[in-house]
Amino acid sequence: MQTFGSKPCSCPSFKLREVASMYFTMIAVFLVILVVALQGSAPRGSDFPYKVPLDPQGLLELSWNVSYPEQAVNFQLLIRDLQFGLLFGMSDRGEFENADLAVLWSDGSNSYFGDAWSDAKGQLHMDSQQDYQLLGARRAPEGLYLLFRRAFSTCDPKDYLIEDGTVHLIYGILEKPVHSLQAINISAIHGGLQRVQLLKPNITIPELPSDTKTMEITAPDVVIPSQETTYWCYMVELPKGFPKHHIIMYEPVITEGNEALVHHMEVFQCAAEFDSFPSYNGPCDSKMKPDRLNYCRHVLAAWAMGAQAFYYPEEAGVAFGGQGSSRYLRLEIHYHNPLVFKGRRDSSGIRLYYTATLRHHDAGIMELGLVYTPVMAIPPGEDAFVLTGYCTDKCTQKALPAAGIRIFASQLHTHLAGRKVVTVLSRDGRERQVVNSDSHYSPHFQEIRMLKEVVAVFPGDELITTCTYNTQDRSQATVGGFGILEEMCVNYVHYYPQTQLELCKSTMDLGYLHRYFNLVNRFNDEEVCMCPQVSVPEQFSSVPWNTFNRDVLKSLYGFAPISMHCNKSSAIRFPGDWEKQPLPTITERLQEPVPHCPPAPGPQPAAPIPLNLGQLRRD
C-alpha cells in the first residue's frame, strides 16, 4: 500500500509555529506600511465639498466627499474643542444601540483610534474588521482634524451599509479620560444625531443666468395658531402684465426661531380660467376661506423640513406668468406646533429665482403614491407595515406624451410613522429602475433630492411607490389623511416636459374595505361595532387587532382592485374608467444590489491604532 498526497514542501526547515509567527509579523508590518502609504494619498481640506455641523453648538463639523469609482466616503471631522475623544458613526435611525462607530479615545496620555460597534444594550466592542480607515490627523488653529475613509459596504455584518437616501449620523463627546473602549458608558455621553444624504449625486450646480431675479413669497407676519396642526393659506398676486418666466431655483426663507415649527411649504398657482381671486390670509380649513381658493392647486414650488435650495437642470424651468397663466398664487404653510406655543409670529416662505430667458422645457411636479383617504390604514403596533400606491400603465398611457418624460428630482413624503419610501419604474410587468429610494427615511428630513440618474418614463410604464410605517408606539389604527397623525405615502417627482398629469395615485376599492369590516365581524366573536353607517376611521378604530385581522388587511391591500386618481389637477380626472382597476402585476423584481466588498488585503486586525496627540487636558 502506497500513500499519495500533495507534493512535499520545498522549505522543510520551517516549523509550523515559526511559520505562523512570521506570518503574523508580516501582516503587522504590512498594515503599518499600509497606513503610512494611505496617509500620503489623503485628500486635502478643499476636497470635501459637503459640510454639516453635527451638534447644535457647532463644536463638531463634518465635511465629506464621495468617491463613486472607489465606492467609498472620505470624511474630515473637525473637533473644535477636543476633550478625551469622541464617537462618530451611523445607525439605522440615529440610535446609539446597534451603531457602527469610529472612536477616538484618550486616557489623558495616550490616544487611540478604532472601528467599533455597539450592541443592542449600547455596550461598545472593538470591531473584528477595521473598516473606518484612519488616513491622518492634524492640528490646526481651529481644532483637530481627523481624516478617515469608509467603504459604502464592508461585508462585515456589524457595519452599517451606506446607501442612497438618508443616513443618521451620531456623535458623542468623551468628557473624561477613558482607559479602554469597553469602559465607555454610552448612556452617560453627551451626544446627538444629524441626518444627511451622504451619497450626494455627482451633479454640478448650473450657473444662474445674469438676468436672474428673485421674489419672496412669504407669510405676512402670521401668528402661528396654538394648536398642533395648522395649514395656513396666504394669497399673493403677481404684478399685472407679468410675462412668462422660468423659475430656475428656489430656497426656503424661514423666520429665525421657527425652524422646528415650519413643517412644509408649497406655492400653488391658481387656475387661469378665473380672472381674479379674493385675497386671504388664514387657516386653510377655515369656514371663512373663500371657496375659489380650492382652484389654486398647481404646484410651483415645494419645500419640506430638511431640504435646501433647489436648482432646476439647465434644460428646464418652471413656467409662471404670461398668457394663460393666473397672476394669483397661494402659499400654504404646514405649521406643526406640538408643544402648542402661543403668539409665535412667522414670516416664512419661499424665495423664487427666475429668469425671462426661457429654457427649452417647462418643468412640472407630479404626485405619485396613495390618495389621502382613510381606506389605506396601518394597524397599531406594527414595526414595518407596507402600503403601496400605483400609477398604472393605463394612466401613463392616457396622460404622457409618446416621447415620454424625464424625472430629474424627487421628494418623498409621509407623516410621522413613515420609515422607508421607494418608487420603482415597471415596464411590461418587469421592474426596471429605482426612481428614488430611502431605506432610512425620516419625516423630519424631507429634502427634494436630485436623482443620480434621470429616469425616462413612457406611456404604458408603471410607477409603484411603497411606504413602510412603524406604529409600535400607537394603540389605534393610523388611517390615511391630512393630519400629522394620519398618514401619507407620496413621492413628488420633478420632471420635464410638463404634462397635464398632476396626480397619479391609487387607493384600495372601498367595497373591499367594507367586505373586510364584515369579515372582522364574522371571525371575531367579540362584540365590536362595525356598523356600516359609521365612518371608515371609526370602523378601523373598532377592529380588534389580532394576528388574523392584521394579516387579512395586509393581504387585502395586496389583492383588492384599486381606484385610480389619474388627475389633471387633484379634482379633475382624465376621462376613462378608473374604478375597480386590477393591481399591476410584477413578474420580475429588481435584484437587490450585491454589496461590493473592499478588495484585498482583507480584514485588518482588531487592534486600535495609537495616535500621537500629546497630553490631553483633564478638566
Place this chain on the structure above:
Amino acid sequence: MQTFGSKPCSCPSFKLREVASMYFTMIAVFLVILVVALQGSAPRGSDFPYKVPLDPQGLLELSWNVSYPEQAVNFQLLIRDLQFGLLFGMSDRGEFENADLAVLWSDGSNSYFGDAWSDAKGQLHMDSQQDYQLLGARRAPEGLYLLFRRAFSTCDPKDYLIEDGTVHLIYGILEKPVHSLQAINISAIHGGLQRVQLLKPNITIPELPSDTKTMEITAPDVVIPSQETTYWCYMVELPKGFPKHHIIMYEPVITEGNEALVHHMEVFQCAAEFDSFPSYNGPCDSKMKPDRLNYCRHVLAAWAMGAQAFYYPEEAGVAFGGQGSSRYLRLEIHYHNPLVFKGRRDSSGIRLYYTATLRHHDAGIMELGLVYTPVMAIPPGEDAFVLTGYCTDKCTQKALPAAGIRIFASQLHTHLAGRKVVTVLSRDGRERQVVNSDSHYSPHFQEIRMLKEVVAVFPGDELITTCTYNTQDRSQATVGGFGILEEMCVNYVHYYPQTQLELCKSTMDLGYLHRYFNLVNRFNDEEVCMCPQVSVPEQFSSVPWNTFNRDVLKSLYGFAPISMHCNKSSAIRFPGDWEKQPLPTITERLQEPVPHCPPAPGPQPAAPIPLNLGQLRRD
C-alpha cells in the same frame, strides 16, 4: 501646522510590493505545511463506523465518522473502478444544481482534487474557500481510497450546512478525461443520490441479553393489490399463557424485490378487554374486515422506508404478553404501488427481539402532530407551506405523570409533499428544546432516529410539531388524510415510562374552516360552488387559489382555535373539554444556532490540489 499620525514603521527598508510578495509566499508555505501536517493525523480505515453504498452497483462506497468536539465529518470514499474522477457532495434535496461538491478529476496524466460548487444552471465553479480538506489518498487492491474532512459549517455561503437529520449525498462518475473543472458537463454525467443521516448520535448499541428470543410478525405470502395505495391488515396470535416480555429490539424483514413497495409497517396490540379477536388477512379498508379489529391500535413496533434495526435504551423495553395484555396483534403494511404491479407476492414484516428479563421501564410510542383530517390542507403551487400540530399543556397536564416522561427516539412522518418536520418542546410559553428536526426531510427516508439528547417532558409542557410542504407540482389543494397524495404531519416519539397517552394531536376548529369558505365566496366575485353540503375536500378543490385566499388560509391556521385529540387510544379521549381550545402562545423562540466557523488559518486559496495518481485509463 503639524502632522500627527501612526508611529513610523520600524523596518522602513521594506517596500509595499516586497512586503505583499513575502506575505503571500508565507501564506503559501503555511498552507503546504498544513496539508502535510493534517495527513499525519488522518484516521485509519477502522475508524469509520458508518458505511453506505452510494450507487446501486456499489462501485462507490462511503464510510464516515463524526467528530463532535471538532464539529467535522471525516469521510473515506472507496472508488472501486476509478475512471477519470468523480464528484461527491451534498445538496438540499439531492439535485446537482446549487450543490456543494468535492471533485477528483484527471486529464489522463494529472489528477486534481478541489472543493467546488455548482450554480443554479449546474455549471461547476472552484470554491473561493476550500473546505473539503483532502487528508490523503491511497491505493488498495479493492480500489482507491480518498480521505477527506468537512466541517459541519464553513461559513462560506456557497457551502452546504451539515445539520441533524437527512443529508442528500450526490455522486457522479467522470467517464472521460477532464481538462478543467469548468469543462465538466454535469448533465452528461452518470450519477445519483443517496440519503443518509450523516450526524449519527454518539450512542453505543446496548448488548442484547443472552436470553433474547426472536419472533417474526410477517405477512403470509400476500398478493400485493394492483392499486397505488393499500393498507394491508393481518392478525397474529401469541401463544396461550405467553408471559410478559420486553421487546428490546426489532428490525424489518422485507421480501427481496419488494423494497420499493413496502412503504411502512406497524405492529399493533389489540385491546385487552376482548378475550378474542377474529383472524383476518386482507385490506384494512375492506368491508369484510371485522369491526373488532378497530380495537387493535396500540403500537408495539413501527418501521418505515429507510429505517434500520431499532434498539431500546437499557432502561426500557416495550411490554408484550402477560396479564392485562391481549394475545392478539395486528400487522399493518402500507403498500405503495404507484406503477400498479400485478401479482407481486410479499411476506414482509417485523422481527421482534424480546427478553423475559424485564427492564426497569415499559416503553411507549406517542403520536404528535396533526389529526388526519381534510380540515388541514395545503394550497397547490406552494413551495414551503407550513402546518402545525399541537400537543397542548392541558393535555400533558391531564395525561403525564408528575415525574414526566423521557423521549429517546423519534420518527418523523409525512406523505409525499413533506419537506421539513420539527418538534419543539415549549414550557410556560418559551421554547426550550428541539425534540427532533429534519430540514431536508424526505418521505422516502423515514428512519426511527435515536435522539442525541433524551428529552424530559413534564405535565404542562407543550410539544409543537411543524411540517413544511411543497405542492409546486400540484394543481389541486392537498388535504390531510390517509392516502399517499393526502398529507400527514406526525412525529412518533418513543419514550418511557409508558403512559395511557397514545395520541396528542390537533386540528383547526371546523367552524372556522366553514367561515373561511364563506369568506372565499364573498371576496371572490367568480362563481364558485362552496356549498356547505359538499365535503371539505370538495370545497377545498373549488377555492380559486389567488394570493388573498392563500394568505387568509395561512393566517387562519395560525389564529383559529383548535380541536385537541388527547387520546388514550385513537378513539378514546381523556375526559375534558377539547373543542375550541386556544392556540398555545409562544413568547420566546429558540435561537437559531450560530454557525461555528472553522478556526484560523482561514480560507485556503482557490486552487486545486494536484494528486499523484499515475496515468489513468482511457477507454
